[in-house]
Amino acid sequence: MKIVDAKVVVTSPGRNFVTLKLTTDEGLTGLGDATLNGRELAVVSYLTDHVAPLLIGLDPHRVEDTWQSLYRGAYWRRGPVTMAAIAAVDVALWDIKAKAAGLPLYQLLGGASRERIGTYGHANGRDVPELLDSVRARLAEGYPAVRIQSGIPGLKAVYGVTDTDDTGAAVLHQQARPLVEDWDTAAYLRHVPAVFEAVRAEFGAELPLLHDAHHRLTPIQAARLGKDLEPYRPFWLEDCTPAENQEALRLVRRSTTTPLAVGEVFNTVYDYQALITEQLIDYVRSAVTHFGGVTPLRKLFDFAAQYQIRSAIHGPEDISPVGMAAAVHLDLAVHNFGIQEYSGHSPLTDAVFRHAYTFTDGHLHPGEEPGIGVELDEELAAAHPYAAAYLPVNRLHDGTVHDW
Numbered sequence: 001m002k003i004v005d006a007k008v009v010v011t012s013p014g015r016n017f018v019t020l021k022l023t024t025d026e027g028l029t030g031l032g033d034a035t036l037n038g039r040e041l042a043v044v045s046y047l048t049d050h051v052a053p054l055l056i057g058l059d060p061h062r063v064e065d066t067w068q069s070l071y072r073g074a075y076w077r078r079g080p081v082t083m084a085a086i087a088a089v090d091v092a093l094w095d096i097k098a099k100a101a102g103l104p105l106y107q108l109l110g111g112a113s114r115e116r117i118g119t120y121g122h123a124n125g126r127d128v129p130e131l132l133d134s135v136r137a138r139l140a141e142g143y144p145a146v147r148i149q150s151g152i153p154g155l156k157a158v159y160g161v162t163d164t165d166d167t168g169a170a171v172l173h174q175q176a177r178p179l180v181e182d183w184d185t186a187a188y189l190r191h192v193p194a195v196f197e198a199v200r201a202e203f204g205a206e207l208p209l210l211h212d213a214h215h216r217l218t219p220i221q222a223a224r225l226g227k228d229l230e231p232y233r234p235f236w237l238e239d240c241t242p243a244e245n246q247e248a249l250r251l252v253r254r255s256t257t258t259p260l261a262v263g264e265v266f267n268t269v270y271d272y273q274a275l276i277t278e279q280l281i282d283y284v285r286s287a288v289t290h291f292g293g294v295t296p297l298r299k300l301f302d303f304a305a306q307y308q309i310r311s312a313i314h315g316p317e318d319i320s321p322v323g324m325a326a327a328v329h330l331d332l333a334v335h336n337f338g339i340q341e342y343s344g345h346s347p348l349t350d351a352v353f354r355h356a357y358t359f360t361d362g363h364l365h366p367g368e369e370p371g372i373g374v375e376l377d378e379e380l381a382a383a384h385p386y387a388a389a390y391l392p393v394n395r396l397h398d399g400t401v402h403d404w
C-alpha cells in the first residue's frame with residue numbers, strides 16, 4: 001500500500017481546525033489533527049510545503065519509521081508547529097493502519113484496559129454563586145469531576161471565566177488582535193482558597209475538584225497556593241508555574257502535597273525528563289495533537305508509569321474531534337490512565353467531524369469503528385472557511401504583559 005494524496009483541510013465551524021487527510025492507492029483514508037490554536041496557518045504551511053510532498057509514495061504501515069524520519073530528518077527538532085504537523089501524520093497513519101486491520105485503534109494499542117473513560121468538565125463563574133450554578137450544571141450533565149475557575153474581585157477578564165460560555169466552552173475571539181485580559185496575582189491567591197471552600201461546602205468532600213493556574217505563578221506563589229488548597233483536597237493544581245522551567249516544580253513539590261499536573265504546552269518527552277524521574281508531578285497533560293501523535297505519547301505514558309504518574313490528556317475545544325478521538329483510543333488502552341479533559345464540541349463541529357466516540361454519563365468510549373472512527377465532511381468544512389483568531393494576552397494593572 002502507498003500514500004497517493006496528502007491534503008490539508010482548514011475549517012472554522014465556530015473555531016479553526018486544521019486536519020491532514022492521507023489517501024492510499026487502496027482507497028483507505030486517514031485523518032490527523034494539526035490544530036495549533038491562534039497559530040493555525042503556520043502548521044498548514046509546515047504540512048503542505050514541507051511534509052506532504054515527502055509522504056507521497058510511502059508505505060502508510062511504517063508509522064514509527066515515518067515519525068522518526070520527520071522528527072530526525074528535519075534536523076530542527078521540537079516546537080509546537082513541528083510537533084503538531086508530525087502528530088497529524090502519525091495519527092493519520094495509525095488511522096489507516098487500524099482501518100486496514102479492520103479494528104478500532106485501541107485494539108492495536110493493546111486493547112481495552114478499562115470499560116470507559118472518566119472525564120472532567122469545566123465549571124466557571126464570574127463570582128462564586130455563578131460558579132456553584134456552573135458546577136451544578138456539569139454534575140447534571142453527568143461529569144464525575146469538575147475543573148473550577150472563578151472571576152477574581154477587581155479583575156475584569158480572567159482565564160477560564162470571561163472567555164467561556166455557560167456550557168463551559170471557550171468562546172472564540174475572531175478578531176484581528178488579541179483580547180486583553182487583566183491580572184493580579186495577589187488578588188488571585190487571596191481568592192482561590194475561598195472559592196474552594198465555597199464549592200466544598202456546597203458539594204461535599206467527595207467531588208473531585210481541579211483548578212488551572214495557567215502558568216501564572218512564581219514557584220513560591222505556587223507553593224503558597226498548593227498549601228492553602230490542601231484542606232480542600234484538590235484532585236490537582238494544573239500548570240502552576242511557567243512551563244519552560246522544570247526546576248520550578250522542585251520548590252513547589254517540597255512545599256505541598258497538592259497533586260500537580262502539567263504538560264499541555266509540552267511537545268516532547270524531554271520537556272518532562274526531570275519532572276518524571278524526580279517524581280515532581282502526578283499527571284502528564286500533553287495532547288496527542290501537540291506532542292507528535294499517538295506514537296510518542298504512548299511512550300511518554302509508559303515512561304511516566306514507572307514513576308506512578310498518570311495520564312490526563314489535554315482536551316479543550318481547540319483539540320478537534322480528530323485529536324479527541326485519538327486521545328480516547330489511547331485512554332482506553334494505557335494502564336496508567338488518570339482522567340480525560342472533555343468539553344465536547346458544538347453541533348456544527350460534530351457535523352463537520354462525524355465521530356464514533358461517545359460521551360455518556362460523564363464517560364467517553366471510542367466506539368468500535370475501524371481506525372480512529374472520525375469522518376470529515378469536506379463540503380461542510382469548506383462552507384466554514386478559516387477566520388483569524390487569537391488567544392488573549394494578559395496585562396497587570398500597570399500595563400506589564402504577564403503570562404496568559
Ligand code: KDG
Binds near residue numbers: 037314318341391
Ligand atoms: O489554546 C489554549 C487552550 O488549549 C488552553 O487555554 C486550555 O488550559 C487549557 C486547558 O486546561 O484546557
Ligand code: MG
Binds near residue numbers: 212214238239264
Ligand atoms: Mg490548562
